[in-house]
Every structure is written in C-alpha cells, then in structure tokens.
Amino acid sequence: MNVKEIEKKIATVSHLDIGQMYNNDFLLTWDRTEEEIRAVLTVAEILQGMRDTNISPRIFDSGLAVAIFRDKSTRTRFSFLSAANLLGLTAQDLDETKTQIAHGETVRETANMISFLTEVIGIRDDMYLGYGHSYMKEVSEAVREGHRKGVLPQIPTLVNLQCDLDHPTQSLSDLLHLIHQFGSLEALRGKKIAMTWAYSPSYGKPLSVPQGVIGLMSRLGMEVRLSYPEGYSLIPEIEELAATNSRAAGGTFHRSHSMAEAFTDADIVYPKSWAPYEVMQRRTELLKAGDSQGLDELEAECLELNKRYLDWECGEELMKLTDEALYLHCLPADISGVSCERGEVSAPVFERFRLATYRQAGYKPYVIAAMMLLSKVKNPTAVFSRLLRDHRTARETI
Amino acid sequence: MNVKEIEKKIATVSHLDIGQMYNNDFLLTWDRTEEEIRAVLTVAEILQGMRDTNISPRIFDSGLAVAIFRDKSTRTRFSFLSAANLLGLTAQDLDETKTQIAHGETVRETANMISFLTEVIGIRDDMYLGYGHSYMKEVSEAVREGHRKGVLPQIPTLVNLQCDLDHPTQSLSDLLHLIHQFGSLEALRGKKIAMTWAYSPSYGKPLSVPQGVIGLMSRLGMEVRLSYPEGYSLIPEIEELAATNSRAAGGTFHRSHSMAEAFTDADIVYPKSWAPYEVMQRRTELLKAGDSQGLDELEAECLELNKRYLDWECGEELMKLTDEALYLHCLPADISGVSCERGEVSAPVFERFRLATYRQAGYKPYVIAAMMLLSKVKNPTAVFSRLLRDHRTARETI
Amino acid sequence: MNVKEIEKKIATVSHLDIGQMYNNDFLLTWDRTEEEIRAVLTVAEILQGMRDTNISPRIFDSGLAVAIFRDKSTRTRFSFLSAANLLGLTAQDLDETKTQIAHGETVRETANMISFLTEVIGIRDDMYLGYGHSYMKEVSEAVREGHRKGVLPQIPTLVNLQCDLDHPTQSLSDLLHLIHQFGSLEALRGKKIAMTWAYSPSYGKPLSVPQGVIGLMSRLGMEVRLSYPEGYSLIPEIEELAATNSRAAGGTFHRSHSMAEAFTDADIVYPKSWAPYEVMQRRTELLKAGDSQGLDELEAECLELNKRYLDWECGEELMKLTDEALYLHCLPADISGVSCERGEVSAPVFERFRLATYRQAGYKPYVIAAMMLLSKVKNPTAVFSRLLRDHRTARETI
Secondary structure, eight states: OOHHHHHHHHHHHTTSOOTTTTTOOBOOGGGSOHHHHHHHHHHHHHHHHHHHTTBOOOOBSSOEEEEEESSOOSHHHHHHHHHHHHHTOEEEEOOHHHHOOOSTHHHHHHHHHTOTTEEEEEEEOOSSTTTHHHHHHHHHHHHHHHHHTTSOSSOOEEEESOOSSOOHHHHHHHHHHHHHHHSSSGGGTTOEEEEEOOOOSSOOOOSHHHHHHHHHHTTTTOEEEEEOOTTOOOOHHHHHHHHHHHHHHTOEEEEESOHHHHHTTOSEEEEOOOOOHHHHHHHHHHHHTTOHHHHHHHHHHHHHHHGGGTTOOBOHHHHHHSSSOEEOOOSOOOBBTTTBSSOSBOHHHHHHHHHHHHHHHHTHHHHHHHHHHHHHOSOHHHHHHHHHHHOOBSBOOO | OOHHHHHHHHHHHTTSOOTTTTTOOBOOGGGSOHHHHHHHHHHHHHHHHHHHTTBOOOOBSSOEEEEEESSOOSHHHHHHHHHHHHHTOEEEEOOHHHHOOOSTHHHHHHHHHTOTTEEEEEEEOOSSTTTHHHHHHHHHHHHHHHHHTTSOSSOOEEEESOOSSOOHHHHHHHHHHHHHHHSSSGGGTTOEEEEEEOOOSSOOOOSHHHHHHHHHHTTTTOEEEEEOOTTOOOOHHHHHHHHHHHHHHTOEEEEESOHHHHHTTOSEEEEEOOOOHHHHHHHHHHHHTTOHHHHHHHHHHHHHHHGGGTTOOBOHHHHHHSSSOEEOOOSOOOBBTTTBSSOSBOHHHHHHHHHHHHHHHHTHHHHHHHHHHHHHOSOHHHHHHHHHHHOOBSBOOO | OOHHHHHHHHHHHHTSOOTTTTTOOBOOGGGSOHHHHHHHHHHHHHHHHHHHTTOOOOOBSSOEEEEEESSOOSHHHHHHHHHHHHHTOEEEEOOHHHHOOOSTHHHHHHHHHTOTTEEEEEEEOOSSTTTHHHHHHHHHHHHHHHHHTTSOSSOOEEEESOOSSOOHHHHHHHHHHHHHHHSSSGGGTTOEEEEEOOOOSSOOOOSHHHHHHHHHHTTTTOEEEEEOOTTOOOOHHHHHHHHHHHHHHTOEEEEESOHHHHHTTOSEEEEOOOOOHHHHHHHHHHHHTTOHHHHHHHHHHHHHHHGGGTTOOBOHHHHHHSSSOEEOOOSOOOEETTTBSSOSEEHHHHHHHHHHHHHHHHTHHHHHHHHHHHHHOSOHHHHHHHHHHHOOOSBOOO
C-alpha cells in the first residue's frame, strides 16, 4: 500500500458511523454493527499500510496496556504487545501467579489498582463456559465505576483476547485474510465456508474460535457450513445466532455431521478441534466445585471420546472435494505425523498452506491495534490525517 | 487542575530547599526535611495535573527503571512501572527466581550489572526486621561505588517501595489523600488520626505501614493516636521518633490499647493488621537460622494469637465514636464477610469508603514519579517550565 | 568522549566494508571479517560516547526486540534489554515455561508468530554441544522464509547471546576492555593472553566463553595461550581455528596443561572454569535420550573430577609470575572464601580487579546495540550524522 491508497482507506472510515466505539470495549463481534466491523478492518489495513510505508502511527507518548492471560499464550500475547507498542503504549502482564485475582471484591479492586495510567486492558479467559465474558464485563464495570467516581482519569477500554463465547481478534484476522485472498469483503458474498470439527489428541480446546467464525462469517452473505460429530455442538444460542445472521444477510447456514458434506465445493475450510459442549459444561461444574481430580478425569474421558473420530482429519482426499479451497487455521495446528501421530490436518495439506496460515495470523496485531485506536480516539480520520502530515518515521531506513 | 494552577504549584517548588535530593535516594521520610517532603507532594500534584491537562512530563528518551520485589506485589508494582512509564523510563523486574540475589559480594556485583543504563531502582523488601533498609543501603552504596569508579555513567537512585522500617510511597500517598480531603497541609494541624491495629486471619503483616504513618503524620502538628493490643508494639525506636516529632511539631502522640479510645472524636482512622513486634523479631532469628519449619510454626502461632483480638474490627459502632472520620487503608483490606469471615473492617464501613481508598491508592504512581524526578533533575522548576512550553501531548485527544 | 571525538569515530566507520552486515545476523565472530569486527567495536564506542554526551541514539519509534533465554541469566538479559531500549525498541522475553519451543515445525512457526513487529531476536542457548548454534540458524532461516513469503514486513536479525560455539557479545566486550586498557587495537599486537581453565565447585559450565576468546584474540597478532588439565579440551575444531587464525595474523597459539606456564610473563589472564569436552559430549547424548537421572549423575561425576584440580586457582603466587597482568572474568566468578570454599580466583586477586571486571561487563550493552544497529541500518555513517545533528537529549540534564 502506498500513501495514496492509505488516504483512500482513511476517507472510507470517515463515512462510517462509529460514534459508539469511542471509550467502548470490544468484546463480541455480534454486539457491533456492520459499520463498526468495517471500521476495525479498515483501520487495521491503514495501520499495516502505515507501517509498510514507514509512517509511525504512535498516538501515545506514555501509558500502559495491561494484558491479563488466564491461559498460556504466545501468539496472542505477542500480538497484543506488538499492537500496544505500535501505538506507543507499554504492555504489561498482570501475572496471576504473582497476584491472585478472584471474582467479586478483588476483581473490582485489582481492576482499578492496575489502571491509574492504563489506556487498554486485554483479557484472555476462555476455558470455562459462563466465565470469560462475564469476567470481562466485571472488569469493565469496575474501571468505569472508577472513572465515574474520580479514581481513574481515563476509561481503560477492554479488548477481548478470547473468551468462552467469542474470539473477535481471531475471527477478524481470519476475515482480513479472506478479504486479501478473495479481493474484497463484497467478493465473499456467496462463498462457501466449512467450519468443521477435527480430531486432536491434545486437551479439550475452547469453543470460541468456531463460535467466533460462524458468528462473524454468517453476517457477510456467505454459505456457512458447520460440521461436527454428534455431541460436539457449540453453545446452542450461538449456533442460533449464526442461523439468524445468515437469514438477515441473505446467506445460508447449514449444520451437518459429515466433514465430507461440509467440504464439498467449499471455497474455504477451517477444520479445528474443540471439546464437546457437554464436556465444557461439566468442566465448569467441576471447576465451581474445585474438583481438580474430576477435571483431570474429564479431560482423559474427553480425549478418549475424541478417538472415535480419528477420521475427522483434513487430508488431501477431503481437500479434493472442495473447490480448491483455502485452508484456514488459528494455529498451532495438530499436524498428523509432525506434532502428533494423528491430528487435525495431514502434513502435506498443512505444508501447502503453512505460510498462508502465518499470514492469516499476521493480521492480528493490526486488528488489535485497530480496536485499541477506535476505542481511544474520537475522530480517527483527523488523527490519521495528522499522522500522515507529521510523517514521523517508525524505523530508521537510511 | 488547569495550566495556571500547575504554574502556581511549580512556582512554590522553586522556593523550597531541595538541593540534597538530586542524585539522592528516597528511603525514609524521617531522613528528609519538611521542605523535601513538601517538594515530593507538590511535584506529585504537578505531575498529576500535567497528565490531567494532557501535557507529557516525559524527561527521558531512554533508560531503565529496575524493580526488585522480594515479596509479591500488584499495586506497588504497577505504581512503580506507571511512574517510570510517565517519565519515559522502561520498567524492568529483576526477578529473583531467575537470578538469585544474596547479600554481600553478589549484591554489589548484581547491583552494578543491572545498572549500566539504569536511572532508578525501586526495592520492596519488608518481611524481616533489620534487613530491608540495610539491603537498600547496600545496593545504594554498590552503585555509588560503581559510579565513582567509572563503571556506571550515572547514579541510579533508589526509591524505597517498602522496607522493614518505612513505606514512604504509601504514607505520602496517604498524606496527599488527606490534603485533598481536608483542603491543605495546614488544615491537618490539630486533626486527630487513629492509627490502630486490626484483626486479620491472614499472615503476619509487616510493620512498615503503621510505622510510616506515625513517622510522617507526627510531623504535621496532628494529634496522632497509636493503638494496639498488648504485645503488638511497633519498633520501639520508631514509636519514640513519632513522640519526638509530635513535640517538635506542636502536636501530640498518644499510645493506648483500646480501639474505642483511639477512635473517639477522631477525624481520620487507619485500622490495619500487623504482626507483633516480638513475632517479627523471632521471625528474623528463624530466617537467619534457615529454619523454614520454625517460620511456619511461628506463622501459625501468630495467627492463633491474633484470634484473641477478634473484636479489633472497624465496624459501624466504632465509627460512630469518631467525628465522622475518614477511613484509610493501604489495600487490600481484610473485609469481614467478604474476603474472610472476620477481618479488619466490616463490609458496610468498607463499602462506604471503598472508592475513597481507591483514590487514596491513586496518588502512589505520582508520588513515586515525583521521587524519581526530584532525584534525577537538578532544577525541577526549569524542567517543568520547559515541559509546559513544549506542551507535548501525552495522549491523542482528537 | 566529546562530540569531536565521536565524529572522528564515525568517520572511521565510513571507510569500513560492512555491506554484508545489513539485514544479517551476528552469530560467530569467525564468520565476520576484520572490518566487520572493527565496525562493531567502533559503533559500540560511538554509542557509548553519545550516551555520555547525552545525545540519544534512538533509531526506532516502535518495534520489538525479543529475547529467548534457554538458561538463567541476569547480566546478558539486562545487557540485551538495555541495548534495545537505547535504540528505541521494546525488549520482550519469550518465556519458554509459558510457551514451549521445540525443534522442527514449532520453531519455524513460533519464530514467525513472535516476529510480526520484531526487529531483533537475541538468543542464549549454550548448554548442549551441537544445539545452540543450529537452533539459531533454524530460527534465522524461519524468519527469512517468513520475510520472503510475505509473512513478515522486515527481517528480524539475530544476535547470538551465547551458544555452544561462541559468545561474541562477551568476547567483543572483553576486547573493548583490552583496547581501553592498552590504548588501541594495534597495541594488543604481541601481547600475551592466558586463557586458562580454573577450578569451580559449581556446575559444568559451557565452553563458549573460552572458545569465543581464543577465536577472537587469535586474530589480533597476540600470543594466545590456552591451558587446561588433561581431558578439559575445548571443541577441537575451534582450537584448530585459533591456531590457524594466529598463523594468519602473525601471532602465536600455545596449548599447555600448566597454569603457571600460561601465566609466566602474561599481559592478560582469563582464568575461568568449564566442563571437560568429553563431559559436554556425554551430556548431549543423555539429553537426546531424555535421561535426566543420567544428566544428574554426570553432573556429580564432573564436579568430582574437577576436585583433582583444586590448585587451578588464580592466586597471588600465580599473578606474580605475570607481567603485572590484567585479570579478566565474564562474571560471576567463583571466589575462594567468598562465594565458595575453593574457586576460580582468590579473594585478594579478585578484589584488586573487581571494579575492572565490572567495567569489562559494562561494554556489553553497547556491543549488543552495535550489532543491532549494524544489522538494521544500511548506512550507519549517515544515520549517526543525522542523530548528531538532531541532538535529541537522552536524559533530562537541567
């Protein structure tokens, strides 16, 4: 992208109704309007374009971006801190092994204690149904109360880095990747995307990636196909949401229990493991009861159950059914014969798309930065114009 | 605060004798003159005012601020790194699980090895009598030797983030909170402050908070009341210091063993648990002997002992004895029925003052930044004038 | 150094052939030409000079410098992050306890996932023969592939922070120290340097420090003496390399099994413990077999073996044999009667050179920053000229 193209993108942002994004959190894509979604995508592209043309998009001289990870993470962690760094914020982990966050009083207090100079809080909390999203809302309410009552001079806005319901920074990176592959957002209309379960020998993975994908892609007039073995459903309300979205957007939403059916003539395939909904529910109950032995047993049972579906693997045979489909994965993938004996995807298929999946992941820092920026500045068009005018270099280039 | 008011504050700093603060550590409030204390308070207010009017107080383009925590910490950690970030320094933990600091040779060496580009070192070491303060002096001497002998191009100055004797960033934040509540430093003269022990079911807490409070508040002409069960005295020398301070400042200093007596007609109450002095002394001996089982047993004994004083809880009945007193706490508080069955304060009392205690904590980043700034610049008035003239924005505001 | 002297240094860089350093890694000194070595030394001095005259050498407005430590570290860690900070990059650890890096697929993927906005990657991996250097090459190839295939907008360049073969940031810091002690690089010609083994009661230390020292110092026309007990050889190929270097540079390379012989008339002594080559080889085999009990037993055996050479201690008697030699150590040293009962160096000898060893270590941040800068800018002379012209201050000095 050159400066002219960046300016064109900036102009399109000025026509979008994004008044509700300022000082607001980004928690679920389905809480945001289509114009707000477009704003995130376009601002992400502008930021990426600015970096590529070596114009610094720094809008902060100081300030913190706090990351709260209740789960191990490399990719999302680095995406978050890269995004913070790009805008001039210093990322800081709130490490729970050092601090102890619990629910209730402690959440309210800690949320304020870490926020005196904090502009953004990123949270990843995806393992227990009914917890991640509500924890984020609790933190959000706490800092907003703090701001209202004179504790905090600014409102730290939240970015959902993965919860039990949605994974918006992932699904929007996926979407940016699709836009670049297919040419435009409009070009996705009518395209067939297969979001399918796949076998994995590792732990029972969260539901938020497939939920995030069907929740977002169903709004674009695509033919969305969700497929999984019996018993591996997602949260029913989110499957319903996808169906409703599809009707409204002039697309379709199909469910099946056959990978082959979902793959047939597909333009895009997204085969990925997750834990059965029923297992996720029991996990939550065991967590509430503090039954760690029960959790271990459930985990073993879940992996045993998975073995009945070893053939849910994305191999060349299945890929041949598709219309030369693009393979997507949020990474890391369980690759048969590479990272495990049998996994989500065969080695040859993965290798063909390996660098494409890296590029898919590469949009995430810009998506996160876009969410941050849109929540922190009132008038992004004016801000970008000034940044282009100042033309402060991001990196030495002589 | 608007720019005019900030300028007025800056003008008052220019009249203070602060020549001894440059290139000096901030370890104990009682080592600093009244004018130096006033300088910290005023500079903290200036920095907070600058942030509120979006003028960046950044005085470093690069440089490190190293944090050494020998105890878990969220609040102080974030305060320290926020302060560093505000001035343009990058905060970096020296994590002892990764590095191993011991006394003696290793302290001298490590202190220099982490300081080649370090401007400030913050240390928290509060658990053992006779250790924290002397460790800080050891580090300070090591880096000063390093600077004298050409190892370090600058003197990294120390900020005491809590030692066995004092907790100056806490007591000065408390004082700023009082100044804002009562209108001015002068308005505190004659006010009655009850620093009292309170029951806690958790570990034997350090003495530095109450010691810091009586050591500082006794210099302001206040009526300082210290109250605790028999055997729960603070370090005797510091109690004596408070008595001496009070006489010199035209205030009073009372000791009692009754919470009710201390609360009667009080303007300010600060009920907070700490371990008995005698327990603290034994803990130090056990530490020296490397007797970790003995330490566990002492801890259990200490908590058992505490139970004799379950009624040392700040509830509404006690609050009614006061003159509509302001409740202070350094957080986190042990709240009865919330964070524990019986604790330091009843839930209704705490809830009434919850946001006030958050605001109390909110001064700490600015107090730490003020200590840093006063130790790193010779002429704060000139520096502030230039910062106001440059008017570099701290955050995007369009 | 004043600005005039800095300008003179900058001028000398413009005459060096450093075209191969741009976008290139710094892994082994023996892969770099003499002019490239001179460039690192001179740029390190320029950066140190700029800092001393308070001119900020910041060339990045944003960007990450990722540190991967597969071994505990304080000194190198702080050197790396100080260097990054000086140039405007934010250092970020890739903590393997949080992330899990293995060889193969995972290395390729993780290397790209952490690099979307990463300018530099520093790696320390020194414990197993045949692993550290090849791991670095694997990471380097992965990010270069990522750049070629449109995943990464820039090439993150690598800095070797210690591998199984070399420790270039150490040996170049050692060399800068020697240049400052003896006046110039040319003054080192003909000087006698004794790189000798020394007794240590602690773990079997890596070979990379002595290998790095003989690999570099042998290129300067020095008389290099390598001495160790029978069985404690370094990697044979690297001993050969030093011999070849010495012949080419008009110096000499001697091996012996006597500390006294090596010390006699020496100008510089560098007594330092390492594990026997044969132990290092067995350690690697045990690692491959995942035999952690075997590794523990080997460690015990190695320390037992060391005890036969308790007299390999750098004491005053040995120092008297030298020509008032300068003592070097990479720190931390095992000091007899201080950090252990018997160690590498006697307390009086170490104490005489203690601050000198601190200064020796103090060059490392600048050496690392020089490696970073030379790999990230095409025309360092032009960059420095602009930095001098801009004269942005690094620290407030009023």
